[in-house]
Amino acid sequence: MAEKFTLFDKIWNEHVVCVPAGRLPLLYIDLHLVHEVTSPQAFEGLRVAGRKVRQPQRTVATVDHNIPTEPRGTPITDPIAARQIQTLQQNCKDFGVPLFDMDSSDQGIVHVIGPELGLTQPGMTIVCGDSHTSTHGAFGALAFGIGTSEVEHVLATQCLPQRKPKTMQIDVRGRLGEGVSAKDLALGVIGQIGIDGATGHVIEYTGEAVRGLSMESRMTLCNMSIEAGARAAMIAPDETTFAYVKSRRFAPRERDWDEAVARWRALASDPGAQYDAVAEIDASQLAPFVTWGTNPGMIAPVDGCIPELRDLKMDADRPAVERMLEYMGLEPGTRIEDISVDRVFIGSCTNARLEDLRAAARVAKGHRVAPKVRAMVVPGSQAVKRAAEQEGLHKIFQESGFEWRESGCSMCLGMNPDILQPGERCASTSNRNFEGRQGRGGRTHLVSPMMAAAAAIAGHFTDIRNWRFR
């Protein structure tokens, strides 16, 4: 009987350049995405060693992490941030790397622009000095985050020595209910398998609920997989994938397109292929979730409560949970809907694509942001911003009292001026609720775009399934 391969196996095998004796396999990298924060030391390393970028045409850079989201042209007041951006500009010039700069109509969060420009394609190996590179796996690519030393390695050699990871199938049965989004599915997965539940593994999501997701939603799901420790996450490409990629700027065209699609169709895991681990999740049992702790596995359904300490599975968790609740300023047993918010952030590589903004705008339409809440919408890219404005979404947001800003990573990690003040509580569509992530002492609750918009209007968390749409 012929050997059966998973989607991961097929891409891995296709990209092994050689396996030197006594060393790790050398994996070829098709696409290397670069941003300002994790690249300066890598380019400097090349300079010191007298090396070049081996494949500038497989390398694409943008600025996203520390740029302001005020109107473009506003000077960057932080001199250290300005120097980091200038450094990337100079490095791209010196090494011949294409750059979508601040003033580019294609600028955006690196994980948003890769797919929307058609750079991200099924079957590719993709790396970036950023943990949320797992996003691109939504296209059936092997995409993972790397450190700066590895960025330098890829710049110099277009390869990475890689230990072969294990595989994990997460089969999502049933269908997501009304008001339950890909973000809730992602949080549900992390809550179920744990924040290190997929360490050392590449996840492949399968099942009816996953097949039914749009590309935007698949990206949200794959994006958050790093929060379960996964090396990468993937979804086999299908008609939804091909329809998204087709006609994008860097996508194959005409005869190349037909050949590419034929190749991509063959990527799906063979029936009966084996995974190192398997988990199942029932989509129909998921609710809109709100995180209450300081890691993304601490979730509660919006109509639930913060757990009582006595209900914790392990006594060993108790001090950690007590510490989290103290940081978050919350009491055990509190109803989630009784938690009020000061700030709302709709943005990030997790949830700042057009579909996300449409979902949030649908909630906001005809309502007003609560008087004490400051809410901002930060589109994932300039292209998302333009598309949203063509549909009039910006008007809906602005008339409801949301700020409509320029694209970037913004308050997801607060490297730019968009940060929480100590003690401020934020409903955020981003991916991490770590201590201080959005600003020292800031308290982050991760939610879907719909749930974030509803919290902005109600002034507290509220169940989107009961929302009065106008």
Add this chain to the structure above:
Amino acid sequence: MQPFRTHKGRVAPLYRANVDTDQIIPKQFLKRIERTGFGEFLFFDWCRASDGKPDPSFVLNDPRYRGSSVLIVGKNFGCGSSREHAVWALEDFGFRVLIAPSFADIFANNCVKNGVLTVVLSEDEVCEIARKAAELPNYEIGVDLEQRKVHDEHGFSATFPIDEFTRQCLLEGLDDIGLTLQHESDIAAYEARRSRPVT
């Protein structure tokens, strides 16, 4: 990269699970374009009380642990962001060895690239070392990478797993970009049969 063969040093216990890289080095320090000088920002928010003054209850502010080069941490250490700045900060502060029940993938890779050894032991073994570090004055651990062993002077000894390639890289302080470039002809042959570049 500095080679790593054996090491002996004072142990600081920070036995918490799921310490993310945002805690190890907060975002405001990622704007620097240098590779050095991150040590003073290590665990920046945990080192300081809300008034900005050093928090004496934080382990790295405790004079008993001054000069530590071995850090004992809980499971899934280094989860979250891929920022290598976290390793640069630990290394610059003086840590050469991290001991935990498990490490996050990207963080562990970043450690190898900087000559910082990540030692994985069982939860019980890590707990025992953490307890001794808290109770015994000037408690030290010895590490022998050649033998894959850690030991102390109070009868503790354990073997740890590490893959052969990583061990060789650390033992010899290898420049792994140089190693990859030895396969230039393989890479060129691979590229010749691949499809066109993306852009």
